[in-house]
Amino acid sequence: DAGVIQSPRHEVTEMGQEVTLRCKPISGHNSLFWYRQTMMRGLELLIYFNNNVPIDDSGMPEDRFSAKMPNASFSTLKIQPSEPRDSAVYFCASSLDLPEAFFGQGTRLTVV
């Protein structure tokens, strides 16, 4: 199995632009998580899906952030418009009925 696949690995964008991060979970897994990691705040859970349905989005920082999971093999995290304070590493993780999560390599986002 290829594991959780995230793209792109690195993204540099200008403030105000839309950014879309992508994630392909491990085949057969039914839970998907989006995390953000920064030096200041550590690892934060943004949102998680179970069977493609958002279960807990209490960690989404504001309306500029949105996440979708149109099917079991794909999810996106969108930031529109992006701001410099959104710069972070964004991780996607998946699991089968919890509780052990498998992480992707992450997307390093830099907003200038």
Add this chain to the structure above:
Amino acid sequence: AQSVSQHNHHVILSEAASLELGCNYSYGGTVNLFWYVQYPGQHLQLLLKYFSGDPLVKGIKGFEAEFIKSKFSFNLRKPSVQWSDTAEYFCAVNAPNSGGYQKVTFGTGTKLQVIP
């Protein structure tokens, strides 16, 4: 809501020293507990996990952790660290959230630096 506390933010050890990283959680019910490791520039990888049974759990690379229910703790230990153990270590707890769904909560992480 559950929370996870890792009291040591940055630990510096010499090679061959013993390691213990603290982790405390707040949730009174049944939990699953994890330690993840993140090597520089890499993603998080599972070190070990506790679901039930023997409270002393052995993981990869010589790491172990002990679940002490009365203390709500799940400390990570290694008798002799190596330079290659330099990484950030995250404790995590899986427990039901207020909506009844399982939720994994991570601690803020402990950066371990091992000096040759």
